[in-house]
Amino acid sequence: METAQYPYSLKFSIASLVMMILFIALLFINVLTADSLVGWAVFSLFALAFSLMFALVVVKRLMPALKGDIALQLDNEGISDYIRNVSINWVDIDEISLVRGRSSSSVRIGLKFVSDYGDFVTISLRWIKGNDDDIYDTISTYYQYYPEAETEI
Numbered sequence: 001m002e003t004a005q006y007p008y009s010l011k012f013s014i015a016s017l018v019m020m021i022l023f024i025a026l027l028f029i030n031v032l033t034a035d036s037l038v039g040w041a042v043f044s045l046f047a048l049a050f051s052l053m054f055a056l057v058v059v060k061r062l063m064p065a066l067k068g069d070i071a072l073q074l075d076n077e078g079i080s081d082y083i084r085n086v087s088i089n090w091v092d093i094d095e096i097s098l099v100r101g102r103s104s105s106s107v108r109i110g111l112k113f114v115s116d117y118g119d120f121v122t123i124s125l126r127w128i129k130g131n132d133d134d135i136y137d138t139i140s141t142y143y144q145y146y147p148e149a150e151t152e153i
Helices: 010-034 037-067 132-152
Strands: 004-007 070-074 078-081 086-089 093-100 105-115 118-124
Antiparallel strands (some): 070 078, 105 118
16 A cells, blocks of 8 residues: 555634634623723733634644645554654554544544553544545545554564
């Protein structure tokens, strides 16, 4: 099998930034209408937190999406999640399942041993471009194919 690569999701990165802007704008409008010193103090704390989170999303998610960087890679060695910087060899995987959520799904990978992450690793598909079911099907196909190839050698 050839290497499968999935880039960062530009659509979700932009949607996250738009939602953040809408929430801070709502807070700003409420502070303007209240016109109180306490309101401005609260707004400045939220504005600081907003600025930090906004910068983090731009640097960690939007810029890689614009550059077309790879977020998830499947190859003959294993699965590499470049968002969390986690790589797992196929031979170390005990089971794989898809966990559905409200806005996106996650792939839950059960390990044959207890690692620094515990006995399972969860890869969120939120920031990965592509259909969640298709990504999971591809991961399942690789998982089913490579352990057999490993034992034949």
